[in-house]
Amino acid sequence: MEKFDVNILGCGSAIPTTRRNPSSQVINLRDKLYMIDCGEGAQVQMRKMKLKYNRLNHIFLSHLHGDHCLGLIGLISTMGMVENGGELVIHAHPDAEKLFRPHLDYFCADLPFSVRFNGIAPQKHELIFEDRSIEVYSIPLRHRVPSCGFLFKEKEKSRHIIPEMTAFHQVPKAYYNLLKGGADYVKPTGEIIKNSLLTKSPDPVRKYAYCSDTAYSERIIPIIEGVDTLYHEATFCEKEKPRAKETMHSTAKQAATIAKAAGVGKLLLGHYSARYHDLNPILTEAKSVFENSFLVQDGYTFKI
Amino acid sequence: MEKFDVNILGCGSAIPTTRRNPSSQVINLRDKLYMIDCGEGAQVQMRKMKLKYNRLNHIFLSHLHGDHCLGLIGLISTMGMVENGGELVIHAHPDAEKLFRPHLDYFCADLPFSVRFNGIAPQKHELIFEDRSIEVYSIPLRHRVPSCGFLFKEKEKSRHIIPEMTAFHQVPKAYYNLLKGGADYVKPTGEIIKNSLLTKSPDPVRKYAYCSDTAYSERIIPIIEGVDTLYHEATFCEKEKPRAKETMHSTAKQAATIAKAAGVGKLLLGHYSARYHDLNPILTEAKSVFENSFLVQDGYTFKI
Numbered sequence: 001m002e003k004f005d006v007n008i009l010g011c012g013s014a015i016p017t018t019r020r021n022p023s024s025q026v027i028n029l030r031d032k033l034y035m036i037d038c039g040e041g042a043q044v045q046m047r048k049m050k051l052k053y054n055r056l057n058h059i060f061l062s063h064l065h066g067d068h069c070l071g072l073i074g075l076i077s078t079m080g081m082v083e084n085g086g087e088l089v090i091h092a093h094p095d096a097e098k099l100f101r102p103h104l105d106y107f108c109a110d111l112p113f114s115v116r117f118n119g120i121a122p123q124k125h126e127l128i129f130e131d132r133s134i135e136v137y138s139i140p141l142r143h144r145v146p147s148c149g150f151l152f153k154e155k156e157k158s159r160h161i162i163p164e165m166t167a168f169h170q171v172p173k174a175y176y177n178l179l180k181g182g183a184d185y186v187k188p189t190g191e192i193i194k195n196s197l198l199t200k201s202p203d204p205v206r207k208y209a210y211c212s213d214t215a216y217s218e219r220i221i222p223i224i225e226g227v228d229t230l231y232h233e234a235t236f237c238e239k240e241k242p243r244a245k246e247t248m249h250s251t252a253k254q255a256a257t258i259a260k261a262a263g264v265g266k267l268l269l270g271h272y273s274a275r276y277h278d279l280n281p282i283l284t285e286a287k288s289v290f291e292n293s294f295l296v297q298d299g300y301t302f303k304i
Numbered sequence: 305m306e307k308f309d310v311n312i313l314g315c316g317s318a319i320p321t322t323r324r325n326p327s328s329q330v331i332n333l334r335d336k337l338y339m340i341d342c343g344e345g346a347q348v349q350m351r352k353m354k355l356k357y358n359r360l361n362h363i364f365l366s367h368l369h370g371d372h373c374l375g376l377i378g379l380i381s382t383m384g385m386v387e388n389g390g391e392l393v394i395h396a397h398p399d400a401e402k403l404f405r406p407h408l409d410y411f412c413a414d415l416p417f418s419v420r421f422n423g424i425a426p427q428k429h430e431l432i433f434e435d436r437s438i439e440v441y442s443i444p445l446r447h448r449v450p451s452c453g454f455l456f457k458e459k460e461k462s463r464h465i466i467p468e469m470t471a472f473h474q475v476p477k478a479y480y481n482l483l484k485g486g487a488d489y490v491k492p493t494g495e496i497i498k499n500s501l502l503t504k505s506p507d508p509v510r511k512y513a514y515c516s517d518t519a520y521s522e523r524i525i526p527i528i529e530g531v532d533t534l535y536h537e538a539t540f541c542e543k544e545k546p547r548a549k550e551t552m553h554s555t556a557k558q559a560a561t562i563a564k565a566a567g568v569g570k571l572l573l574g575h576y577s578a579r580y581h582d583l584n585p586i587l588t589e590a591k592s593v594f595e596n597s598f599l600v601q602d603g604y605t606f607k608i
Contacts, residue, residue: 015382018352022378040378041345048322066381066411070374074326074344077370078319099410106403107370 002030004154004206004304006229008296009045011270013235013249014067016040021298022067023212023271025231026051027152029133035059036150036210042071043078049299054083058129060136061092062212063122063147064099073103080111087114091128091136093146094119122148125223130155139223141214143248149211151223159199169193208304209264212271215245216254221262229304230264231296233271237281240273252282256289267293268302306334308458308510308608310533312600313349315574317539317553318371320344325602326371327516327575329535330355331456333437339363340454340514346375347382353603358387362433364440365396366516367426367451368403377407384415391418395432395440397450398423426452429527434459443527445518447552453515455527463503473497512608513568516575519549520558525566533608534568535600537575541585544577556586560593571597572606 005028010021022039026046033056035042046053056079061069069092076088090096097117104115120128120138123146129136132155139149158180166176171185171193179185185193209224212233224230235249244251250258252269259267267290269282276282279295286293296302309332314325326343330350337360339346350357360383365373373396380392394400401421408419424432424442427450433440436459443453462484470480475489475497483489489497513528516537528534539553548555554562556573563571571594573586580586583599590597600606 015385016348016351016378018348021348040375041348044320044322044325044345047320064410066378070378070381070411071344074320074370074374077374081319095410099407102406103403106368106399107374 001203004029004208006208006231006268006302006304007049007051008270008298008300008302009042009049010039010298011272011296012039012067012298013271013273014065015274016067017274019298020272020274021045022070023062024068024071025210026056027208028055029152029154031055032057032131032133034134034136034152037062037068037212038071038075039067039069040071040074043075045298046075049301053079057086057088059088059090059092060129060150061090061096062141062149062210063143063145064093064095065145065213068213069096069100072100073107076104076111076115077108080108080113084112087116089116089118089129091118091120093122120148122146137223139209139211139220141211141220142217143213143215147213149209149214149220149224151227152208152210154205154207156205157202159195159202161199162197165198169198171198206304211258213249215248216250216258218258218261221258224258224262224264226263228265229268229302230259230262230266231268231270232258234269234282234286235271235273237276238285252286252293253289256286256293259286259290259293265292266302268296269293270296305507308333308512310512310535310572310606310608311353311355312574312602312604312606313346313353314343314602315576315600316343316371316602317537317575317577318369319578320371321578323602324576324578325349326374327366328372328375329514330360331512333456333458335359336361336435336437338438338440338456341366341372341516342375342379343371343373344375344378347379349602350379353605357383361390361392363392363394363396364433364454365394365400366445366453366514367447367449368397368399369449369517372517373400373404376404377411380408380415380419381412384412384417388416391420393420393422393433395422395424397426424452426450441527443513443515443524445515445524446521447517447519451517453513453518453524453528455531456512456514458509458511460509461506463499463506465503466501469502473502475502510608515562517553519552520554520562522562522565525562528562528566528568530567532569533572533606534563534566534570535572535574536562538573538586538590539575539577541580542589556590556597557593560590560597563590563594563597569596570606572600573597574600 316324
C-alpha cells in the first residue's frame with residue numbers, strides 16, 4: 001500500500017507546554033506533504049520528524065486562532081532559505097491574507113517561491129483543493145471564530161495488472177494504462193479478454209478527517225462517515241464539560257460519540273488542554289464510547 | 305550579591321535547528337525579568353527554564369528579522385491567558401508597532417494587560433529605559449536592517465551598614481538610609497562619626513551588553529568598555545569570513561577582538577549558523593584572541 005501517513009507536529013491547545021506544541025500536522029501521501037494548521041514551532045517539529053520542507057506546497061489552516069497559525073511566517077521564512085522555486089498555497093479564511101501578507105512582505109522578502117492564499121468559506125462543505133492524488137474538502141465546525149476541518153480523500157486508484165495473465169495473453173505494454181483504467185483487451189485476432197481476468201481491484205480509497213477546533217457537532221457526521229481515521233479534538237474530560245461548552249471545545253466522550261456515529265475506523269484524540277499532564281482519563285473516557293481510540297503525542301506518526 | 309542572571313532561551317541564527325532555537329534571552333535581576341529578542345519558541349523556552357511570565361514587563365527587540373521577533377505574538381497570547389494586569393512594553397524599532405499591532409488586535413483581543421510600544425532609534429546610543437534597579441541603553445550595530453544591541457547597567461547601589469559599628473556608636477535605625485547614601489553620623493554630643501567607619505562600599509555596579517546581529521564594528525567598543533559580560537554574535541568561523549561580511553554578521557574571532565579591545569570580563573558567544581553542529585571551532589577561534597570566552601547553549605544560565 002502506498003504511503004499515507006499523518007505526522008503529529010503539535011497536539012497541545014492554546015497554551016503550549018514543555019511537552020506539547022500547538023496544533024500542526026503533516027499528511028504524507030507518497031512523499032508529497034500537506035500541512036494542516038501551523039502553530040508556533042511547526043518548522044522545528046518538521047525538522048525533528050525529518051519531513052522535508054521542499055515536499056510541502058500546501059498548508060491548510062482550520063481557523064485563525066494563534067495556536068493554529070502563528071508558526072506560519074517562521075516556517076515560510078526558513079523554507080525561503082533552504083528551498084527553491086514553485087508555489088506555496090495557504091488555504092485559509094480570507095482574513096489570513098490580510099494578516100499575513102504584510103508579514104510576508106516584511107520578513108520574507110525575496111522568497112524563491114511565490115505564496116498564494118486560497119480563501120476558503122469555513123461554513124461550507126466543498127472541495128477546496130485537488131491534485132492528481134488527493135481531494136481536500138472543508139468540514140464546517142462550530143467554534144468561537146469561523147472554523148473548518150478538512151477531509152483528505154485519496155483519488156480513485158488504477159487497477160493492478162496481473163503480470164502472469166498479461167504475459168499469458170501477450171498484452172503489449174502500451175495497453176497497460178487502458179487496462180489499469182478498466183478496459184478489456186482486444187487481441188489482434190479479435191478475441192476479447194475481459195479486464196477482470198487481467199487485473200485486480202485497485203487499492204481502496206483512504207480517507208482522513210481532521211476536526212479541530214470544534215464544539216460537539218452532529219452536523220459533521222454525514223461528511224466524515226466511514227473515514228479510515230478521524231482526528232477529533234478532545235480538549236477536556238467530562239468533568240470540564242461546562243468549560244468545553246463555554247469555550248466551544250469538545251470532551252473526549254463527545255469526540256468518541258461522533259466517531260461512533262460516523263462509523264470511522266480509528267479515532268485520534270488531541271488538542272489537549274494544558275491542565276492534563278496524565279492523558280489517560282481522556283483515553284479512558286473516549287474508549288468507553290468508541291474502543292478504537294488513540295491518544296496522539298507530538299512526534300507520533302499514524303498510518304491512515 | 306543580588307541575582308543578575310542572563311538566561312539563554314535561544315542561540316541559533318536565522319534557521320533554527322532541532323537543538324537551537326532562534327534568538328531570545330531573559331535577564332533576571334532580582335526576579336524581575338527583561339527579555340531581549342523573542343524568536344519563535346521563546347514562550348516554551350521560558351516555561352522550560354521556569355521563568356515566570358508575570359515577572360516580565362519589558363521586551364527589547366534588537367531588530368526586526370523574523371528570528372528575533374516572531375515569537376512575540378504567541379508569547380503575549382499565552383501571557384494573556386495566564387496573567388493579570390499591568391503593562392507590557394515592547395522596546396523596538398517603530399516598524400514593530402505597525403507590524404504587530406494588527407496581530408495583537410486579531411489574535412490577542414481582551415488581554416488583561418495593555419501593550420505599549422516604545423519606538424527606539426537603533427542608530428543612537430541613548431538611554432531607552434530605566435526603573436529603580438536598571439538602566440538600558442541602545443548600542444548602534446551594523447546589520448542589513450536597522451539594529452541595536454542593549455547595555456544593561458545596574459543603578460548605583462547603597463552602602464552596606466556595618467552592624468557592629470552602628471551598634472557601638474548607638475546609631476538609631478532611622479539614620480540607616482542616610483548612612484547607606486553616604487552621610488556621616490552626628491551624635492547628640494555633636495561628635496561626628498565618619499561614614500566610612502559605619503559602612504562598607506556598595507556592591508559594584510554590574511553591566512551586561514548584548515550585541516547581535518552585527519558585522520564587526522569598532523564603534524561599539526567605547527560603549528561596552530569594561531562590561532562584566534558581553535554577548536556578541538559569532539555566527540561564523542574565520543573560514544566563512546566572506547560570508548560573514550556579505551550577510552553582515554561576525555566571526556568568532558571578530559567577536560573576541562571586540563571583547564579584548566573593550567576589556568570586558570567575559571565573552572559569551574552565540575547566534576551560531578545552523579551549519580555548525582560542533583561548536584568547538586568557534587570557541588577555539590575566539591579563545592585564541594580572548595581567553596575568557598564561552599559558548600552559550602539553549603537552556604544555559606550565566607551569572608553576570
